[in-house]
Amino acid sequence: xxxxxxxxxxxxxxxxxxxxxxxxxxxxxxxxxxxxxxxxxxxxxxxxxxxxxxxxxxxxxxxxxxxxxxxxxxxxxxxxxxxxxxxxxxxxxxxxxxxxxxxxxxxxxxxxxxxxxxxxxxxxxxxxxxxxxxxxxxxxxxxxxxxxxxxxxxxxxxxxxxxxxxxxxxxxxxxxxxxxxxxxxxxxxxxxxxxxxxxxxxxxxxxxxxxxxxxxxx
Amino acid sequence: xxxxxxxxxxxxxxxxxxxxxxxxxxxxxxxxxxxxxxxxxxxxxxxxxxxxxxxxxxxxxxxxxxxxxxxxxxxxxxxxxxxxxxxxxxxxxxxxxxxxxxxxxxxxxxxxxxxxxxxxxxxxxxxxxxxxxxxxxxxxxxxxxxxxxxxxxxxxxxxxxxxxxxxxxxxxxxxxxxxxxxxxxxxxxxxxxxxxxxxxxxxxxxxxxxxxxxxxxx
DNA sequence: ACCTTCAAGAGAACGGCATTTCCAATTCGT
DNA sequence: ACGAATTGGAAATGCCGTTCTCTTGAAGGT
Numbered sequence: 001x002x003x004x005x006x007x008x009x010x011x012x013x014x015x016x017x018x019x020x021x022x023x024x025x026x027x028x029x030x031x032x033x034x035x036x037x038x039x040x041x042x043x044x045x046x047x048x049x050x051x052x053x054x055x056x057x058x059x060x061x062x063x064x065x066x067x068x069x070x071x072x073x074x075x076x077x078x079x080x081x082x083x084x085x086x087x088x089x090x091x092x093x094x095x096x097x098x099x100x101x102x103x104x105x106x107x108x109x110x111x112x113x114x115x116x117x118x119x120x121x122x123x124x125x126x127x128x129x130x131x132x133x134x135x136x137x138x139x140x141x142x143x144x145x146x147x148x149x150x151x152x153x154x155x156x157x158x159x160x161x162x163x164x165x166x167x168x169x170x171x172x173x174x175x176x177x178x179x180x181x182x183x184x185x186x187x188x189x190x191x192x193x194x195x196x197x198x199x200x201x202x203x204x205x206x207x208x209x210x211x212x213x214x215x216x217x218x
Numbered sequence: 219x220x221x222x223x224x225x226x227x228x229x230x231x232x233x234x235x236x237x238x239x240x241x242x243x244x245x246x247x248x249x250x251x252x253x254x255x256x257x258x259x260x261x262x263x264x265x266x267x268x269x270x271x272x273x274x275x276x277x278x279x280x281x282x283x284x285x286x287x288x289x290x291x292x293x294x295x296x297x298x299x300x301x302x303x304x305x306x307x308x309x310x311x312x313x314x315x316x317x318x319x320x321x322x323x324x325x326x327x328x329x330x331x332x333x334x335x336x337x338x339x340x341x342x343x344x345x346x347x348x349x350x351x352x353x354x355x356x357x358x359x360x361x362x363x364x365x366x367x368x369x370x371x372x373x374x375x376x377x378x379x380x381x382x383x384x385x386x387x388x389x390x391x392x393x394x395x396x397x398x399x400x401x402x403x404x405x406x407x408x409x410x411x412x413x414x415x416x417x418x419x420x421x422x423x424x425x426x427x428x429x430x431x432x433x434x435x436x
Numbered sequence: 437a438c439c440t441t442c443a444a445g446a447g448a449a450c451g452g453c454a455t456t457t458c459c460a461a462t463t464c465g466t
Numbered sequence: 467a468c469g470a471a472t473t474g475g476a477a478a479t480g481c482c483g484t485t486c487t488c489t490t491g492a493a494g495g496t
Contacts, residue, residue: 049482060445061484071483137355137410144413151414178420182430185411186404192355193403195362196369202396212400216434267453278474279455289454 029067031057036078037127044128046075046135075135076143080150082132086114087153094161101170104161105210108187111154112206116191119205133191151184158184171217183213247285249275254296255345262346264293264353293353294361298368300350304332305371312379319388322379323428326405329372330424334409337423351409369402376402389435401431 035057039048050071054064068074093110097103113119117130140147159180165171173179190209197203204212253275257266268289272282286292311328315321331337335348358365377398383389391397405427412421422430 050484051482061447062445062486065484066444134359137359140410140413141352141355148414148416175420177417178422178426181411181415181420182422182426185408185414189407189410190403192358192407193399195358196366196403197399198366199395202393202399204396204400208396208400212434215436216430218433268455269453279476280457280474283455284473 025067028057028059028063032059032064032067032074033077033081036074040078040131041128044131046131072139072143075132076139076146076150079132079136079139079147082127082129083150083154086111087157089114090154091157094157099170100161100165100168104165104170105214107158107161108183108210108213109206111184112187112190112209115188116194116206118191118194118203137192155180155184171214173217179217182216186213186216243285246275246277246281250277250282250285250292251295251299254292258296258349259346262349264349290357290361293350294357294364294368297350297354297357297365300345300347301368301372303344304329305375307332308372309375312375317388318379318383318386322383322388323432325376325379326401326428326431327424329402330405330408330427333406334412334424336409336412336421355410373398373402389432391435397435400434404431404434 032053035053036048038056039052040046050061050064053059053074054061068077090107090110093106094103097106114129115133117128117133136147159176162171162173162176162180162183166173166176171179187209190204194203250271253271254266256274257270258264268279268282271277271292272279286295308325308328311324312321315324332347333351335346335351354365377394380389380391380394380398380401384391384394389397408422408427415421
């Protein structure tokens with residue numbers, strides 16, 4: 001836990017108590033996060049109350065506000081957690097491919113699966129992402145910088161893939177960063193556009209979204 | 219106002235009073251809408267309170283709830299109003315062109331201007347559209363059907379343009395409706411993706427969005 | 437062992453806001 | 467003008483996020 005091993009017993013004792021305090025805090029934060037995830041799963045939306053969270057996580061209201069500046073910060077934390085999981089999964093999918101274009105495609109398809117709340121909602125034992133995806137709209141509108149930061153790892157991974165694909169001559173773009181942004185936003189929020197399509201048979205799926213991006217860049 | 223001209227004095231009197239009642243109601247509703255628009259313009263967001271609206275529109279709280287089922291319904295009405303204006307404007311821009319592809323482009327560019335809250339915010343004497351664009355996210359998430367209905371005229375116009383462009387051989391799409399949805403959502407919400415781009419110099423503008431769509435369809 | 441101090445729990449209190457309700461005033465048809 | 471429906475006004479309700487206060491209990495120092 002602590003980065004430098006303390007030398008004397010005194011330092012060690014201090015470090016141990018600090019570590020103890022820290023891990024206690026970490027455990028509490030985790031309990032809060034878990035409780036919030038549970039509530040979201042149960043209600044299918046992010047309109048749980050702080051009360052419910054503290055009750056379920058066996059904390060005090062006071063304690064909650066020690067760790068989080070408010071509800072938005074809590075949901076932001078959940079969002080970050082979700083992005084982390086997603087990036088791990090995407091990384092796995094991408095690394096299963098070797099061809100630069102295939103890697104890029106793997107990124108797009110997997111990311112789409114993670115973001116579309118209306119598709120494959122009960123895949124594996126994961127949390128339902130729908131409420132978080134939906135709330136991410138609110139977050140992006142009100143805390144764009146935080147969301148941007150949370151998405152950082154994902155953005156960097158995609159940028160790398162685009163760069164590789166360009167280097168391999170698979171695609172041609174004038175500005176890598178811009179292309180990255182375009183793909184990222186198109187894939188992440190295509191589900192949102194689908195909400196406005198009445199006929200479910202005409203929903204745009206992952207594959208189509210990917211092809212749209214691919215041609216759009218060419 | 220009334221669809222059939224009444225024949226006798228009795229009917230006429232009834233109709234007159236009904237007309238009077240109706241136009242009074244219409245005027246009230248209009249006053250509420252105006253007040254809400256004003257507040258939105260002043261605050262730069264949709265977090266006005268119902269109190270403020272009724273005060274400014276010289277109405278009673280009770281009256282407000284006679285005409286609107288709640289705040290969401292009010293903002294939905296504003297949204298519809300906004301779409302109406304936008305469609306008119308887009309229609310004008312489209313009709314200034316004759317070539318099917320140019321017409322399609324005119325649609326995309328003009329719609330983008332209307333939707334992007336971060337661009338050309340002070341154009342003409344119109345309401346600031348930013349708060350409504352932002353709130354439309356919330357609306358689309360919670361009242362997708364209503365938003366879809368409100369966008370109906372816009373969707374139909376675009377579909378026509380796509381059909382024409384296909385007929386003229388300017389573009390090739392497998393499914394007109396799907397292509398329509400894809401273009402519509404990409405253009406309408408590209409501003410949202412831009413929120414996640416740190417460097418303002420890399421924001422994707424109307425022209426780029428259009429080209430992205432154009433190639434994406436080809 | 438005793439006192440001090442300070443972290444942390446429990447939950448009451450506050451403030452903002454949407455939505456309801458109730459009563460009095462007013463309008464409207466007859 | 468008279469009873470019935472409509473409307474205005476404002477207080478009341480309920481929900482929720484956030485803050486405050488009081489209290490407890492444990493750790494540290496002497």
